[in-house]
Amino acid sequence: MREISFAQAVNEAIAEEMRRDPNVFLMGEDVAEAGTPFKVLSGLVEEFGSKRVLDTPISEPGFVGIAVGAALTGTRPIVDLMFGDFLFLVMDQIANQAAKQHYMSGGKLSVPMVLRTNLGATRRSAAQHSQSLQALVAHIPGLKVAMPSSPYEAKGLMKTAIRDNNPVVIFEDKLMYQAKGEVPEEEYLIPFGQANILRAGTDISLIATSSMVQVAEEAAQTLAAEGIAAEVIDVRTLNPLDEETLLNSVKKTSRVIILDEGHQSYGVTAEIAGRISEKAFYYLDAPVSRMGAMDVPIPFSPALEDLTVPNPQGVVAKAHELMQGAQAYGT
């Protein structure tokens, strides 16, 4: 199968949907000729013109608000928010306006829009360009949240997002943009709310999102060499969350590490851990374990920044800890 980069996969998804539906348009800072700082959208303005690929001023609340109004009245905007950190600038438009319109109107209004943004540290970009804020939006009823982990996922989830009749926030991992992966030539979509079992295993479940899926996969390879069969699950979407697949895996393996690059406290890992504790407690042979970014602003210095994000070695060590507990109880 052909291989394309994560950035190309996003670009293809948007281009295909823009060809399919003339009401889909793209707006954001430097999305047209510049194709974004990450060059994800290069070439789109040449194909679709500046009416449908629209550069905005540096006014995040303003253009996100305009997208909400446009989505309410018959168009389907894709909004580019250059850095996930800028979510704090647009939260009123996302959380108070977009997320609530359908409910507050008793189902009469809807907001079919996509907010593309990103997550991820270790680019030496310091505290205001490195955050992973998915928990912030996943907390708000009315928002869907997608977390692609590869080029294949990025394309399939983006196409589904664009066709969804609700506000969808997609977090792309900045470090992944140039990563290549298999993406079929023929069209496909990935439905929301279906976690993906990337690797089947019986000893321990590694449940991961976005950037942490690769970390989990690498850890699983190391564990496999030691004879420990880890099951790796890509959560894919936080809302809707495929609770069933996660619970079934934990019921089978009885041990779990949950990985997400957001800060560990009050975040995605806490939510999934809570559900497992509530609904699979009696199947567990070890405490529910989770790994997220340290609860510190992301530091600039490489010597410090790398300490803040989970890595495969840390996951392997944590898995050993959980497996040792198992040996102590003779299971």
Added chain:
Amino acid sequence: MSSQDELSRDDFLRMYSQMVRIRTFEDNANKLYLSAKMPGLTHMYSGQEAVAVGICETLTSEDSITSTHRGHGHCVAKGANFKEMFCELLGKEEGYCRGKGGSMHIADQANGNLGANAIVGGSAGIATGAAFSAKYQERDDVTVCFFGDGALGQGLLYEVMNMASLWSLPVIYACENNLYGEYTPVEEMAAGSLIARAEAFGIEAFEVDGQDVRAVYDLAQTLVSRARQGEGPFFVLLNTYRYHGHHVGDINREYYRSKEEEKYWKDERDPITLMGDWLIAEGMADDEELTAVRDKIRAEAKEAVDYALDAAYPPESEVDQHVFAATPASSPSQGEHHA
């Protein structure tokens, strides 16, 4: 030629009647609050009727508006019914939003009301986006963004006015200066010229007496028609007055404004009285006819209130409905084209 020259006696009487409908609606809403029959609280539009009516009379149901926490007037002026409005205020299933929005979130999209908004200035983006859609889809509808002087403090407004001007969007920013943002006079909160703020973005800005429904209508008619031709956006400052407090529970107001001031506006500057006097002076109506109009509307309101008081609350099963809109199951395209 004034655009009023094209209006008939019926048009003027409808403006009068629409203003009375708003006042009557608010009188009843206030009573419901004071008698503890209404959950929560609400913000009265009384005194500002000429603004909503003068503008909305120039719009069609294809044109959109966005409204504010003080939104009943806009909702009535855009064509809403008393029954569904009172049901919404009381949290009943037959309300415009099935009781889920309440006073501060009434939306009536069939008449082009994209909804009241409880965040001050929060709908500036939505209104501008609605105008963006119209231009994008090459429709000729216009959007009016109603907001109060308090919203002049919000950065969002300036961001979207900038984009509306850059992109020549068919939106009219209608700033209702009722002299107070909550409990504070506007001059303590807004520096410099209010209309110059819009002019700085290259937006043509106008100021009008917001108690004179004919003056508001005249200006709005011109601007709506120009916006339809692609000459927007526009900004209008409408000078008006809020009779009640910030909300229905704001009873003792003397620490921020005097009773004499309130009396002056009610006695000398009331939009309904001014319009009624003009209709009589022009020989378009007499006292008896206007009294009949008011009585009829009062009876209609009473009927709607009684209906709403007896109406059913939404069933408990409704609580988690409408969090998400349904999306038809999607499959890869087969070369189809969805317009």
